[in-house]
Amino acid sequence: DGGITQSPKYLFRKEGQNVTLSCEQNLNHDAMYWYRQDPGQGLRLIYYSQIVNDFQKGDIAEGYSVSREKKESFPLTVTSAQKNPTAFYLCATRQGYLGNTIYFGEGSWLTVV
Amino acid sequence: SQQGEEDPQALSIQEGENATMNCSYKTSINNLQWYRQNSGRGLVHLILIRSNEREKHSGRLRVTLDTSKKSSSLLITASRAADTASYFCATDAWAGGTSYGKLTFGQGTILTVHP
Numbered sequence: 001d002g003g004i005t006q007s008p009k010y011l012f013r014k015e016g017q018n019v020t021l022s023c024e025q026n027l028n029h030d031a032m033y034w035y036r037q038d039p040g041q042g043l044r045l046i047y048y049s050q051i052v053n054d055f056q057k058g059d060i061a062e063g064y065s066v067s068r069e070k071k072e073s074f075p076l077t078v079t080s081a082q083k084n085p086t087a088f089y090l091c092a093t094r095q096g097y098l099g100n101t102i103y104f105g106e107g108s109w110l111t112v113v
Numbered sequence: 114s115q116q117g118e119e120d121p122q123a124l125s126i127q128e129g130e131n132a133t134m135n136c137s138y139k140t141s142i143n144n145l146q147w148y149r150q151n152s153g154r155g156l157v158h159l160i161l162i163r164s165n166e167r168e169k170h171s172g173r174l175r176v177t178l179d180t181s182k183k184s185s186s187l188l189i190t191a192s193r194a195a196d197t198a199s200y201f202c203a204t205d206a207w208a209g210g211t212s213y214g215k216l217t218f219g220q221g222t223i224l225t226v227h228p
Contacts, residue, residue, distance in 0.1 A: 004155075033216070035218070040223075041220060041221075042201060042218045042219050042220040042221050043156075043201070043218040044218075045215065045216075045217065048215070058215075059217075088153075090155055090156070092156075094216075099143060099144050099161070099163065099205065101146070101158045101161065102146075102148075102156075102158065102203075102216055103158070104155035104156045104157070105155050106154060106155045107153070107154065107155050109153075
């Protein structure tokens with residue numbers, strides 16, 4: 001939302017393929033997050049990063065990988081090791097640490113075909 | 114695992130009525146936040162309440178926090194059809210062993226407001 005751009009909005013993946021979801025922000029926020037949302041469910045944290053070149057695993061990191069080479073960018077790769085990747089993926093950012101608001105992008109729908 | 118659990122899972126009311134959603138959590142928090150999500154969209158921040166606060170207001174929203182019971186509630190007064198959305202609570206706490214904050218979301222309450 002606002003200064004967070006996720007792309008593509010819709011993505012179809014064949015079995016065995018890796019795909020990368022893009023997240024770019026111009027809010028100058030330090031922290032960036034990736035969440036996964038399954039239909040009718042809450043959000044589960046995949047990975048998060050507080051500074052460039054550093055990131056931490058969330059609750060469901062298996063089958064996913066990330067990089068944080070620039071402050072503005074936090075791409076998420078869904079690898080073939082992720083057995084059930086069909087979901088809605090949300091990127092979020094926030095300035096600083098605890099107690100600040102998180103801002104979300106509009107999300108990316110990933111479907112395995 | 115999910116930190117916050119929301120109740121009810123779904124709520125259906127008429128326009129003008131009040132809507133109350135509850136959130137329970139398991140571990141100590143720094144603050145608790147409520148978010149709204151329209152179908153297929155990103156989440157939008159509604160209100161934040163810190164662990165040393167008991168109640169907070171923002172327009173038609175009222176949030177309470179009871180840290181002794183590890184629970185929070187969101188009240189939307191005089192609801193409108195446009196309030197139809199999913200509402201999530203999120204707990205904000207130190208991520209273990211680091212100085213990072215980790216925001217953990219509940220399952221959400223689906224609110225439907227009928228005109």
